[in-house]
Amino acid sequence: MTVNGSWRRAARGAGLLGDDGSIASTIFAEMSALAARTGAINLGQGFPDEDGPTEVLNAAIAAIRDGENQYPPGIGIRDLREAIVEHQERFYGLRFDPDREVLVTAGATEALAATLLALLEPGDEVVTFEPFYDAYGALIGLADGIHRTVPLRLPDFQPDLDELRASVTDRTRIILVNTPHNPTGTVLSNEVLQTIIELAHRHDAIVVTDEVYEHLTFGPPHVPIATLPGARERTISISSGGKTFNTTGWKIGWLTAPTELVTAVLAVKQFLTYVNGAPFQPAIAAGLRLPREYFTGIADNLRVKKDLLSDGLRTAGFDVSPSAGTYFVVADAAPLGYRDAVKFCLALPDLAGVVAVPLSAFCKDDYADSTASLVRFAFCKRIDVLERAAAQLADIRR
Numbered sequence: 001m002t003v004n005g006s007w008r009r010a011a012r013g014a015g016l017l018g019d020d021g022s023i024a025s026t027i028f029a030e031m032s033a034l035a036a037r038t039g040a041i042n043l044g045q046g047f048p049d050e051d052g053p054t055e056v057l058n059a060a061i062a063a064i065r066d067g068e069n070q071y072p073p074g075i076g077i078r079d080l081r082e083a084i085v086e087h088q089e090r091f092y093g094l095r096f097d098p099d100r101e102v103l104v105t106a107g108a109t110e111a112l113a114a115t116l117l118a119l120l121e122p123g124d125e126v127v128t129f130e131p132f133y134d135a136y137g138a139l140i141g142l143a144d145g146i147h148r149t150v151p152l153r154l155p156d157f158q159p160d161l162d163e164l165r166a167s168v169t170d171r172t173r174i175i176l177v178n179t180p181h182n183p184t185g186t187v188l189s190n191e192v193l194q195t196i197i198e199l200a201h202r203h204d205a206i207v208v209t210d211e212v213y214e215h216l217t218f219g220p221p222h223v224p225i226a227t228l229p230g231a232r233e234r235t236i237s238i239s240s241g242g243k244t245f246n247t248t249g250w251k252i253g254w255l256t257a258p259t260e261l262v263t264a265v266l267a268v269k270q271f272l273t274y275v276n277g278a279p280f281q282p283a284i285a286a287g288l289r290l291p292r293e294y295f296t297g298i299a300d301n302l303r304v305k306k307d308l309l310s311d312g313l314r315t316a317g318f319d320v321s322p323s324a325g326t327y328f329v330v331a332d333a334a335p336l337g338y339r340d341a342v343k344f345c346l347a348l349p350d351l352a353g354v355v356a357v358p359l360s361a362f363c364k365d366d367y368a369d370s371t372a373s374l375v376r377f378a379f380c381k382r383i384d385v386l387e388r389a390a391a392q393l394a395d396i397r398r
Helices: 006-013 027-038 054-065 078-092 107-119 134-142 161-167 190-203 259-269 280-288 292-316 341-352 365-371 383-397
Strands: 102-105 125-130 146-153 172-178 206-210 235-240 253-256 328-332 374-378
Touching: 027 341, 054 280, 078 102, 078 253, 078 280, 102 107, 102 259, 107 134, 107 172, 107 206, 107 235, 107 253, 107 259, 125 134, 134 146, 146 161, 146 365, 161 190, 172 190, 190 206, 253 259, 292 328, 292 383, 341 374, 341 383
Parallel strands: 125 146, 125 172, 172 206, 206 235
Antiparallel strands: 102 253, 235 253, 328 374
């Protein structure tokens, strides 16, 4: 039997394919299983352990009771599309047509998948920053694209602009930008964003942005690339409700873009999930219309958690990189005598009853050495959980 090789390219891109051709588990699955097996505090996987706002939860319950349980429109219910348009204008001054320039998806991951599958031809290049969210490599491989990366390095995880310019060429079809950035917690500077726009015009590339942490910043504000001069007409902006409303399991995402790009992505998306989350769509619409104070409040709340865990890590002896956004903070285990973050993370449940993820899991092999001792911790947990984790991590030095 002959099997198309696309799944192999996707599996390689995600680091799932073993040397013998078998499908291996990801480091994330391995670490979560380790947490479950040992009873350790799971600071490896980025999901909150508290529910979102009651207005959003109650809207979903009401939608279920009101019978909104069948297929919604393929582009998403109109109320959610209108709420997305209102959100983009309220926060960023961006105006979109809810009928032609908005598409609701099964989370941001489906939006990314449909976009890459729609826009890439075999051999087209996609430039991302590295470390990168693990789905990027897999989806680029699935679309028969070629993945080029620009490294983000300590101390601030901002890219070198000359390296960025050298990576984008006439072979580049898409520049895929994630800011606020998972896993490093950096927020890309305006200079970097302006350079991306210049390169996109020079090489006729499309900019695709992953902005799921858009409201979770702790200092520098999130600036959507689409707001900058010359960007909107060639940018697909992707976000979701999961991180903003603590509803990661609902998988309600969306993209906004010029009509011709939305049409191209929809042509693929309709054969992936077709539609999803009928009763959750009006709930996310309700969330997007919450007062501005809600959005500043979630960032302020998360900042407290970030500071609590970061201080605990420093007390334990880690070097800690400042996190400007997202759920995550990166810490260097080398000062504790651990040069291999993979081995360190495997030992951490016994050392401190905590689970984390090595940063090298977000890197290609040729870049992993530069992140060898770096570890990503998630702080999107309850205060009491983070206090317990910080106290247990302090025992490493004893």
